[in-house]
Amino acid sequence: MKQLSSNRCFNGEQRIYEHESSTIGLPMKFGVYLPPQALKGEGELKQCKTLFYLAGLTCTEETFAIKAHAQAMAAELGIIIVTPDTSPRGDTAQGDHWDIGQGAGFYIDATQAPWTPHFKMESYIAQELYELVKTSFPVDPARIGIFGHSMGGHGALTLAFKYPKLYRSVSAFAPIAAPVDCAWGQKAFSQYLGNNQDEWAGHDASRLIAQKGKQFDSILVDQGMSDQFLNQLCIDQLEMACQQAGQPLTLRCHAGYDHGYYFIQSFVQDHLKFHAGQLQ
Amino acid sequence: MKQLSSNRCFNGEQRIYEHESSTIGLPMKFGVYLPPQALKGEGELKQCKTLFYLAGLTCTEETFAIKAHAQAMAAELGIIIVTPDTSPRGDTAQGDHWDIGQGAGFYIDATQAPWTPHFKMESYIAQELYELVKTSFPVDPARIGIFGHSMGGHGALTLAFKYPKLYRSVSAFAPIAAPVDCAWGQKAFSQYLGNNQDEWAGHDASRLIAQKGKQFDSILVDQGMSDQFLNQLCIDQLEMACQQAGQPLTLRCHAGYDHGYYFIQSFVQDHLKFHAGQLQ
Numbered sequence: 131m132k133q134l135s136s137n138r139c140f141n142g143e144q145r146i147y148e149h150e151s152s153t154i155g156l157p158m159k160f161g162v163y164l165p166p167q168a169l170k171g172e173g174e175l176k177q178c179k180t181l182f183y184l185a186g187l188t189c190t191e192e193t194f195a196i197k198a199h200a201q202a203m204a205a206e207l208g209i210i211i212v213t214p215d216t217s218p219r220g221d222t223a224q225g226d227h228w229d230i231g232q233g234a235g236f237y238i239d240a241t242q243a244p245w246t247p248h249f250k251m252e253s254y255i256a257q258e259l260y261e262l263v264k265t266s267f268p269v270d271p272a273r274i275g276i277f278g279h280s281m282g283g284h285g286a287l288t289l290a291f292k293y294p295k296l297y298r299s300v301s302a303f304a305p306i307a308a309p310v311d312c313a314w315g316q317k318a319f320s321q322y323l324g325n326n327q328d329e330w331a332g333h334d335a336s337r338l339i340a341q342k343g344k345q346f347d348s349i350l351v352d353q354g355m356s357d358q359f360l361n362q363l364c365i366d367q368l369e370m371a372c373q374q375a376g377q378p379l380t381l382r383c384h385a386g387y388d389h390g391y392y393f394i395q396s397f398v399q400d401h402l403k404f405h406a407g408q409l410q
Numbered sequence: 411m412k413q414l415s416s417n418r419c420f421n422g423e424q425r426i427y428e429h430e431s432s433t434i435g436l437p438m439k440f441g442v443y444l445p446p447q448a449l450k451g452e453g454e455l456k457q458c459k460t461l462f463y464l465a466g467l468t469c470t471e472e473t474f475a476i477k478a479h480a481q482a483m484a485a486e487l488g489i490i491i492v493t494p495d496t497s498p499r500g501d502t503a504q505g506d507h508w509d510i511g512q513g514a515g516f517y518i519d520a521t522q523a524p525w526t527p528h529f530k531m532e533s534y535i536a537q538e539l540y541e542l543v544k545t546s547f548p549v550d551p552a553r554i555g556i557f558g559h560s561m562g563g564h565g566a567l568t569l570a571f572k573y574p575k576l577y578r579s580v581s582a583f584a585p586i587a588a589p590v591d592c593a594w595g596q597k598a599f600s601q602y603l604g605n606n607q608d609e610w611a612g613h614d615a616s617r618l619i620a621q622k623g624k625q626f627d628s629i630l631v632d633q634g635m636s637d638q639f640l641n642q643l644c645i646d647q648l649e650m651a652c653q654q655a656g657q658p659l660t661l662r663c664h665a666g667y668d669h670g671y672y673f674i675q676s677f678v679q680d681h682l683k684f685h686a687g688q689l690q
Contacts, residue, residue, distance in 0.1 A: 137672035138636070138664075144672050199479040201675065356418070384418075392417035392424050397483065 131266060134159070140205035141166040144195050149262065153254045155247060160214045160259060161191045163201055167208035168268045177270035179261070179409045180210040181402075182255065182297075184282030184289075187314075188233045191215040197391035203399045207406045212263050214255055216281070218248040229314055230321055236309075238333050240322040249322060255285070256293050273409040275299030277401055279394060280359070281306055281314070283351075287335035287368075294345040299408035301350035301401045303394050304357055307368035308336040314362050320348030336364065336371040346378045350404045351379065352397045354387030411546060414439070415511050419447040426500075431561050433530050433538040438537060440478050440494045441471045443481055447488035450549045457550035459689045460490040460543065462535065462563030462577075464569075464672040468513045471495040476499055477671035483679045487686045494535055496561070498528040500521035509594055510601055510625050516589075517565030518613050520602040529602060535565070553689040555579030559674060560639070561586055561594070563631075567615035567648075579688035581587075581630035581681045583674050584637055587648035588616040616644065616651040626655045630684045631659065632677045634667030 131149040138144075142165040151158040167176045183194050194200065194213045204211050217235030228234070231245075240249035264271055276297040278286035283305020290300035306383065309315020310330045319330045331337040349372070353365050372379035387393040413430040418424075421447040431438040447456045463474050476479065476495045482490050499514030508514070511525075520529035544551055554578040558566035563585020570580035589595020590610050599610045611617040627653070633645050645661065652659035666671040 137668055137670060138666040138676070139672040140632070140676045196477055196671075199482065199675070201672075202479065202679075341535070354418070386418040388417055390417060391476075392419040392481075394481070396420045399482075 131262065139163070142169060142201065142205050144201065146191060146281050151155070151254060151258060153250050153258045154218050155219050156218050158215055158218070158254065159191045160212060161195050162213070162267065163195065163204055163211040163270035164267065165205045165208050165210065169231070170284040172220065176208065176393050177268050178208050178210045179273040179275070180212065180267070180269045181405055182212045182214070182260075182274070182276045182286075184237060184255070184276070184278030185213065185216050186278075186280030187216070188228055189216050189282075190233070193287055193391075197395070198398050199395035200398045200402060207301045207402055208401055209268060210267055211404065212259070215261055217251065219254055230317060230326060234281065234318065236281060236318045238319075238322055238323060242322060243326045249278060251285075252289065256289055256296060260296060266346050273298065275301075275405045277303075277405065277410055278305070279303040280363075280389065283307070284315075284335055287349075288333055288338055291335070291342050291345055293336045298306050298363075299405045300346060301404055303352050303397070303401075304350065304354060304389055305335065305365075305368070306363055307363035310334040310337065311364050311367065312362040317318055336367040339368070339371040339375050339377055343375045346377065348378045348380060348404075350401060351381045352393075352400075353381065353383050354389060354393045354396055355383050355385050356387060357393075358390045359389050411542065412545075418679070419443070419481050422449060422481065422485050424481065426471060429542065431534060431538060433534045434498050434528050435583040436498050436500050437527055438498070438534065438539075439471045440492060440549065441475050442543070443484055443491040444547065445485045445488050445490065448490055455548050456488065457548050457553075458488050458490045459553040459686060460492065460547075460549045461685055462492045462494070462554070462556045462566075464517060464535070464556070464558030464565035465493065465496050466558075466560030467496070468508055469492075469496050469562075470513070473671075478678050479675040480678045480682060481606045483682045487682055489682055489686065490547055490549060491614070492539070494539055497531065510597060514561065514598065515570060516561060516598045516602060518602055520632065522602060522604045525602050531565075533571065536569055536576060540576060542610065547651055555685045555689055556604070557581040557583075557685065559583040560586070560669065563587070564589055564595075564615055567612055567629075568618055569626055571615070571618045571622050580626060581684055583632050583681075584634060584639070584643055584669055585615065585631065585645075585648070585676070586643055588614055588644035590614045590617065591644050591647065592642040607623050610636065616647040619648070619655050619657055623655045627688065628658045628660060628684075630681060631661045632673075632680075633661065633663050634669060634673045635663050635665050636667060637669045637673075640671050
């Protein structure tokens with residue numbers, strides 16, 4: 131694991147690392163914000179609450195650190211934030227467009243060529259990177275949560291319901307809540323998983339929640355009502371699935387807000403407080 | 411004046427505008443954050459405190475909005491923040507390097523070819539854009555301040571001391587505090603102003619302060635002690651000039667912080683509070 135950069139930020143450190151991923155078979159980068167509580171000397175070092183943040187289409191491991199404005203509250207609450215990249219990188223398996231291939235890994239393990247050798251983002255996030263982060267930073271293993279935006283909101287919700295023992299809290303900004311029913315999800319799932327749609331349901335947040343039932347005391351989802359991609363997100367399906375499953379959901383709809391990071395920065399402090407509460 | 415974008419942010423709006431600048435002779439872009447207090451209906455509309463933020467080398471009108479994490483506090487305090495671009499843009503007068511020409515206007519009016527027709531950043535910021543902003547947004551004309559970073563810290567300090575009636579408060583992050591004495595300043599001033607060094611002093615913050623004497627109740631300057639450009643900034647000269655001039659200065663040196671926006675975001679809230687206090 132190689133540290134590519136470290137910048138002091140709110141008395142903590144915003145860092146970028148690169149490592150050779152055996153799951154992906156390529157070098158992968160990730161960001162980590164270490165709050166001041168995670169940087170104390172040996173002995174007085176605290177085990178910190180830790181959040182994985184999964185980003186949306188076209189983003190990288192650095193997007194959240196630059197644009198989400200979360201470090202101030204993370205420093206206040208003593209939360210480590212880990213920000214993986216959104217796909218494998220390099221010359222292999224370039225997509226034909228911005229919504230497939232690089233920057234668009236969709237947090238699933240591909241079963242179809244040409245994606246199979248590298249596009250294993252689910253196993254990478256939930257196994258390899260999870261273990262690496264747990265052993266490399268002062269992470270409290272019983273207090274790990276996950277959140278994300280858009281494609282990463284889909285990733286956060288699906289990984290949380292697939293692995294509720296790994297992630298004890300979950301929230302999302304404008305998630306792709308039912309990818310089986312939207313163009314982005316249909317394109318990605320058919321390319322990565324093939325045309326057998328029975329397999330798709332296991333990677334669709336709304337269907338997963340309906341199937342698995344209540345797993346969390348609460349889920350927080352924020353949605354802008356001027357979101358230019360609202361018809362891709364199917365938030366109403368998430369709401370229905372949670373109702374049917376008895377899964378408590380706080381869905382907040384915000385007039386005037388769109389899909390971008392000016393929306394995220396406006397509510398990210400609430401998400402960190404929500405996770406801090408859930409992870410008590 | 412054309413609005414290129416508007417994004418809701420902390421119940422205000424982060425906007426980008428473009429206008430035909432008669433001073434520059436080219437289209438110029440600028441950003442403006444309008445806090446919720448500036449967006450109320452006619453009649454109840456408040457006149458807001460307003461800050462001009464001048465960015466550093468290579469930055470644009472969008473850098474501060476994305477990277478400085480200032481909108482939360484600006485919304486809380488009801489402050490409008492205007493973020494001009496750092497130079498004229500377009501095919502004319504490209505520089506030979508990142509520290510001259512485009513992205514490097516140094517907030518002065520060039521007197522030398524090939525820069526003279528367009529590089530009039532001092533007049534643009536202090537006259538044309540100042541008037542445009544005052545008449546286009548709910549700006550309280552008696553409560554306008556200025557701050558900046560690096561090259562923009564130089565710009566903020568020099569414009570504040572040249573035009574203390576226009577700017578009633580001033581602060582800076584890691585400013586180029588004595589450009590006459592550093593490589594960046596010498597290159598820019600010789601290209602934009604020519605080789606008569608007597609003219610340079612009038613655009614050097616430390617020399618201007620020594621010459622003009624106390625103009626402000628207080629100045630706030632933050633400086634990272636791991637700043638990779640510390641030797642270009644000459645902060646000690648600023649400190650000496652303020653002492654000699656009887657100009658109160660709060661200079662805060664922060665161990666471990668570097669020159670970038672992770673440093674700025676860590677202290678920007680303090681700067682907004684400082685200006686809000688000065689502009690009472």
